Amino acid sequence: xxxxxxxxxxxxxxxxxxxxxxxxxxxxxxxxxxxxxxxxxxxxxxxxxxxxxxxxxxxxxxxxxxxxx
Numbered sequence: 001x002x003x004x005x006x007x008x009x010x011x012x013x014x015x016x017x018x019x020x021x022x023x024x025x026x027x028x029x030x031x032x033x034x035x036x037x038x039x040x041x042x043x044x045x046x047x048x049x050x051x052x053x054x055x056x057x058x059x060x061x062x063x064x065x066x067x068x069x
Contacts, residue, residue, distance in 0.1 A: 009065070009068035009069065010065070010068075012068065013061060013064040013065045013068050014061065016064050017057060017060040017061050017064060020060060021049065021052050021053055021056070021057070021060075022049075024049075024052055025045060025048060025049040025052065028045060028048050028049075029045045032044060032045065
């Protein structure tokens, strides 16, 4: 077994999930900004990101770890 590949895949999949959630929250922020034509509500963005992280973190982690394995 090559432990370096295992470590890179484990860290890489975690970073990829974090990046996907960050990109989704950024997209949501842009959507809110265009709706109100100004600065979006930071509380709504934070709530969305927290909900997304709680709901989909493990699902995305599994979906990205399996191909890496």
